[in-house]
Amino acid sequence: MSSAKSDALPPAYDVDASATVNEIRRFAESLLIPVGALAAALLLFGAFMALIGKNPLEVFILIYKGGFGSSFSWQNTLQRAAPLILTALCVALPAQAGLVMIGGEGALVLGGLGAAVAGSALSGAPAAVALAAMALTAMLVGAVWIAGCGALRHYRGVNETISSLLMAYIAIALFNHLVEGPLRDPRSLNKPSTLPIPDTHMLGTIPGLDVHWGLAIGVLACLILQIWVRRTVQGFAVRIVGGNVRAARLAGLPVGVLILIACALGGAMAGLAGMVEVAAVHGSANASLMAGYGYTGILVAFIARHNPMAIVPVALLLGGINASGGMLQRRLDLPDATALVLQGMAFMMVLASESLYGRFKIFQPKGP
Amino acid sequence: METSGLGWWGVLIAVIGGAIRISTPFLFVSLGECLTEKSGRINLGLEGTLVMGAMAAYGVSYMTGNPWLGVLVAGLAGLCLGILHGAVCGLPRVNDIAVGIGLMMLGTGFAFFLGKPFVQPKAPTLPAFQLGLWSDSPQIQAALQINVLFPTGIALALAMHWAFRNTRFGLIVRVVGDSADAARAMGYPVNSVRTLTTALGGFLAGVGGSFLSLYYPGSWNEGLSSGQGLMAVALVIFARWRPLHCFLAALLFGGASALGPALQSVGISAGYYLFNAAPYVLTLIIMIATCSTRRTLAGAPGELSVVR
Numbered sequence: 001m002s003s004a005k006s007d008a009l010p011p012a013y014d015v016d017a018s019a020t021v022n023e024i025r026r027f028a029e030s031l032l033i034p035v036g037a038l039a040a041a042l043l044l045f046g047a048f049m050a051l052i053g054k055n056p057l058e059v060f061i062l063i064y065k066g067g068f069g070s071s072f073s074w075q076n077t078l079q080r081a082a083p084l085i086l087t088a089l090c091v092a093l094p095a096q097a098g099l100v101m102i103g104g105e106g107a108l109v110l111g112g113l114g115a116a117v118a119g120s121a122l123s124g125a126p127a128a129v130a131l132a133a134m135a136l137t138a139m140l141v142g143a144v145w146i147a148g149c150g151a152l153r154h155y156r157g158v159n160e161t162i163s164s165l166l167m168a169y170i171a172i173a174l175f176n177h178l179v180e181g182p183l184r185d186p187r188s189l190n191k192p193s194t195l196p197i198p199d200t201h202m203l204g205t206i207p208g209l210d211v212h213w214g215l216a217i218g219v220l221a222c223l224i225l226q227i228w229v230r231r232t233v234q235g236f237a238v239r240i241v242g243g244n245v246r247a248a249r250l251a252g253l254p255v256g257v258l259i260l261i262a263c264a265l266g267g268a269m270a271g272l273a274g275m276v277e278v279a280a281v282h283g284s285a286n287a288s289l290m291a292g293y294g295y296t297g298i299l300v301a302f303i304a305r306h307n308p309m310a311i312v313p314v315a316l317l318l319g320g321i322n323a324s325g326g327m328l329q330r331r332l333d334l335p336d337a338t339a340l341v342l343q344g345m346a347f348m349m350v351l352a353s354e355s356l357y358g359r360f361k362i363f364q365p366k367g368p
Numbered sequence: 369m370e371t372s373g374l375g376w377w378g379v380l381i382a383v384i385g386g387a388i389r390i391s392t393p394f395l396f397v398s399l400g401e402c403l404t405e406k407s408g409r410i411n412l413g414l415e416g417t418l419v420m421g422a423m424a425a426y427g428v429s430y431m432t433g434n435p436w437l438g439v440l441v442a443g444l445a446g447l448c449l450g451i452l453h454g455a456v457c458g459l460p461r462v463n464d465i466a467v468g469i470g471l472m473m474l475g476t477g478f479a480f481f482l483g484k485p486f487v488q489p490k491a492p493t494l495p496a497f498q499l500g501l502w503s504d505s506p507q508i509q510a511a512l513q514i515n516v517l518f519p520t521g522i523a524l525a526l527a528m529h530w531a532f533r534n535t536r537f538g539l540i541v542r543v544v545g546d547s548a549d550a551a552r553a554m555g556y557p558v559n560s561v562r563t564l565t566t567a568l569g570g571f572l573a574g575v576g577g578s579f580l581s582l583y584y585p586g587s588w589n590e591g592l593s594s595g596q597g598l599m600a601v602a603l604v605i606f607a608r609w610r611p612l613h614c615f616l617a618a619l620l621f622g623g624a625s626a627l628g629p630a631l632q633s634v635g636i637s638a639g640y641y642l643f644n645a646a647p648y649v650l651t652l653i654i655m656i657a658t659c660s661t662r663r664t665l666a667g668a669p670g671e672l673s674v675v676r
Contacts, residue, residue: 298469344477347473
């Protein structure tokens, strides 16, 4: 029972040496098809660049330099990867239960707001206590927000993709209302912000890496959630719900509770992304929090095929592409939406590549 | 304050005027989505199509000086995005909802990328009819300024209502949407029909986008659309896949969108952001009220994944 995707699996095969080979084949398939799709997207993007009169090679070299070329760009990439990892989990975990939840941006901004409020309220408390309170507040807010969409889906049949995106718009409106109104720091004149959290309560950097702890938090979260998804009974039950709701009901699983747990965990991670951004980068909740990490996280999760550990490398890649945006703007006079175009192409290619699974003989398990 | 003489009537007039003005893009997108969903497929990417249409219309209008050409090109841009959606969804094992999310990203990405040079310049916009000249009140006159696309949309809703019942094409679309197996058995190419309806739906959404940039608000910038395309998709569910109901729902949504600015004009600005969220909240409430887990929605195309 170690394999999950019941429909992707061939008829039962013996657990022997060939099983290992078959595992490798399946792993190679799930690695090479997305990589191929990304390569195709890059080619397409290069063609588009050539079409508008830029040298594609130059563009690719700049993306590489801006994202991974120097220690400074690596630092920039890693800073961006941290929230992407967490928001991607907000898509990947509900996806285990079969839900397409895309409202991570909403959980991120409200989580960040909650963290900022908690942080400034506890400015007298010890740093560890304040940081823990900030993280818990953010996770709670995010969990409630996304679990709400899950509950609407399960109990009312409201499509979660639409509702979660609507909830994201509502969250942003609520955020703007609170930050420019009741929660505004009167001293923040040009850029409305909440009261700042004290410097002593900021998340520091990982020693020797010059990147804030958010990255470590993200990687750790992926590791834990990978184990939860793949190696626990509850994670397995959630995947049954995602595979076939009717079968899950027949097996007596508490479908509603499992959906709520998966959504709440995902939302908590997106909220945590907001907390990391506030506590490690911005120092208070303001409009900078809405940098689109929630939306890019959707793409990260889809490329990673909702596999928590695969999210880490994909988030690094997309963090790097985002980080190179500034360099493309300065050197080649490309608009800042360039990254968005590349992301859109990558998204379409990865989705189209879904139809390739099972098409290549070399990846197919050989039965005894 | 201009409207203070009219007080709350001013708010009502502004909401009605806003309903007429703001509803047009909702109307076009929801009619396009209605056509697509009738064939059993959902295109969540119309938000991207809307933004793309707005950019294309504004760019073409600026470069050629002819806003009507802009409307046409906006439609064609939407058509291309629709074909892309249809083609990718036609591949086996590809989820139409996910493709919609991808298209949303791709459409806005292309629109922001290509639209960068058009943020500053002023392009010629679409003309309007003055239907309020009988009144001396400037508010009523402003409210009854109507763009040609609005009556066009109404005519289109009527035409679609008729066509779904009475034409060969309408019936084929409905068969494909209600049962792909039945359609295949009758020899109709399911994928081609769906790609065609998605493409036509994209065309309409593109035209809806041209209204945004060429009439109201009447300029191009990156914050032009904030979820109208998505709300229009939800609106189709509320309208139960009936074109005429799409029109009424679009009016309702237009009114809700006009509430924030209207209240601001009489000096109520305390909850500005909250009032601006009214359309999203309304959409959500309507979806909660109309959806149910126990029964399938009346009028829902049988093949549609979004209502199952």
